[in-house]
Amino acid sequence: xxxxxxxxxxxxxxxxxxxxxxxxxxxxxxxxxxxxxxxxxxxxxxxxxxxxxxxxxxxxxxxxxxxxxxxxxxxxxxxxxxxxxxxxxxxxxxxxxxxxxxx
Amino acid sequence: xxxxxxxxxxxxxxxxxxxxxxxxxxxxxxxxxxxxxxxxxxxxxxxxxxxxxxxxxxxxxxxxxxxxxxxxxxxxxxxxxxxxxxxxxxxxxxxxxxxxxxx
Numbered sequence: 001x002x003x004x005x006x007x008x009x010x011x012x013x014x015x016x017x018x019x020x021x022x023x024x025x026x027x028x029x030x031x032x033x034x035x036x037x038x039x040x041x042x043x044x045x046x047x048x049x050x051x052x053x054x055x056x057x058x059x060x061x062x063x064x065x066x067x068x069x070x071x072x073x074x075x076x077x078x079x080x081x082x083x084x085x086x087x088x089x090x091x092x093x094x095x096x097x098x099x100x101x102x103x
Numbered sequence: 104x105x106x107x108x109x110x111x112x113x114x115x116x117x118x119x120x121x122x123x124x125x126x127x128x129x130x131x132x133x134x135x136x137x138x139x140x141x142x143x144x145x146x147x148x149x150x151x152x153x154x155x156x157x158x159x160x161x162x163x164x165x166x167x168x169x170x171x172x173x174x175x176x177x178x179x180x181x182x183x184x185x186x187x188x189x190x191x192x193x194x195x196x197x198x199x200x201x202x203x204x205x206x
Contacts (some may be wrong), residue, residue, distance in 0.1 A: 016190075027195045027198035041191065041202070087146050092122070092123050092127065
């Protein structure tokens with residue numbers, strides 16, 4: 001069953017178009033991770049936070065990615081990563097206009 | 104600018120199809136909230152947690168919904184709600200196959 005991975009962490013930037021320019025190579029590489037389906041990139045310049053909402057094919061691939069990404073963030077100076085893995089309730093999400101597999 | 108609202112909280116169920124049956128009326132009502140675009144329903148029966156990833160038209164509508172939903176959860180016995188509001192980095196999300204407005 002597909003798993004939703006929710007990640008956020010303290011981040012001092014870059015944000016917005018500058019972040020997009022700096023991280024587009026990373027974004028392409030993330031699409032090649034085992035089990036990857038999609039990611040929404042999240043950022044809050046005022047609160048100095050960033051993160052991502054991901055869908056992976058399985059719990060194992062979500063966990064493996066989380067370990068890899070946490071290590072990568074640590075190299076970038078991010079010590080504390082908040083992460084949770086969830087199932088998606090597809091019946092309710094269909095009603096609220098966002099099936100996880102739509103795109 | 105659209106805002107992503109990330110919510111999670113301790114939850115003892117129901118989960119899965121039983122949750123979908125119990126909450127489908129709520130799901131329909133959520134689609135009628137001011138500024139609502141979409142919601143993905145999240146749940147983790149093993150960790151006893153649930154939540155949602157939402158997109159709203161503006162920060163104001165996301166905040167107003169968060170206040171309403173937090174009050175509703177409190178009535179259901181949920182005392183502690185974790186919530187964060189983010190911008191979506193659309194350029195990076197496009198690369199990783201999930202534009203927030205696709206659906």
